[in-house]
Amino acid sequence: MPDDPPAPDDIFSAFFLEVGILAQLSRALFSLRLPPGISVSQFTVLNHLVRVGDGGTPLQLARAFQVPKTSMTHSLTVLERHGLIRLAPNPLDGRSKFTFITAEGRAFLQASRAALAPDIRAMGDLFPASRLAGVLPTLTELRRILDAMRDDPSPDQT
Amino acid sequence: MPDDPPAPDDIFSAFFLEVGILAQLSRALFSLRLPPGISVSQFTVLNHLVRVGDGGTPLQLARAFQVPKTSMTHSLTVLERHGLIRLAPNPLDGRSKFTFITAEGRAFLQASRAALAPDIRAMGDLFPASRLAGVLPTLTELRRILDAMRDDPSPDQT
DNA sequence: ACTATCTAGTGCGAAACCGCACCAAATGCA
């Protein structure tokens, strides 16, 4: 290797490339474990509803996952069709809705987590979770920055 | 169970969640800078052809990006329709093809990189690339492991 | 050589994703 200049562009692109493949790969692995008809996105939303708490609006969910609201509408529609969530009208705002997990939804999430557990454990055997914990803050921080760049429509101009 | 100290499961899920959002976010930002009609995937393939070198087969590309070969077929079709790549038959193997970038492809890639540069620079201002460089090896290593788990159909039969 | 098996690529159909345009409800303003 004759050259090793610290070109920051290359670092960023290498990083995003790695992140992209990682996301893709984990997504593929996970979806293999989920029952057919449920996608990783759907699972993720369900997971979020339990972790953070339900009763929020679809738009809040869309923002939390940084997806267009039409995509979230779709995901929620599928989840509701499967009886895993329930959409209730917002009595305070006629345009809005509330999102609740159903008992089936909780059970389903539980089962899915169980189905995923062996893989997680296998990963943990090959790769210590503590090392991941080490990089997590960095990822989170960068995510916040990207987030901000997104809200802020200013790429560059003085 | 009031106890939740270092649960490795949580670390992994938090990590994958962060990676997923990061991928999503960067993808969204990038696609904003690309000319309409070209998606991030297409750009990524083009980028790969220049970095690693062209002349490979579609299947090799599919494996490099860890996507199903049908997805790669689609991407390549689009790229060819735009005249950014050229698919040539493999004289040694009638089933196979070779993938080459065209001059337009190179020019397009050049222009896209230029369009992306300001954003990268903006990121670099807010977040030192050196910190990314620090986490990169960890990501790469985990990627390799996921890769191996994928090829190996053994999750850990219960 | 001859057949069985395997492999590269594609057609097809279904699902996911998402921009655009729209509606209805809420808010702001005068």
Add this chain to the structure above:
DNA sequence: TGCATTTGGTGCGGTTTCGCACTAGATAGT
């Protein structure tokens, strides 16, 4: 109050993604 603007959500259409099944070409075993 009346009207313009903003906001939450959805219908629609186009693109991407990907599993399944198939074809044509290559390889292996006998």
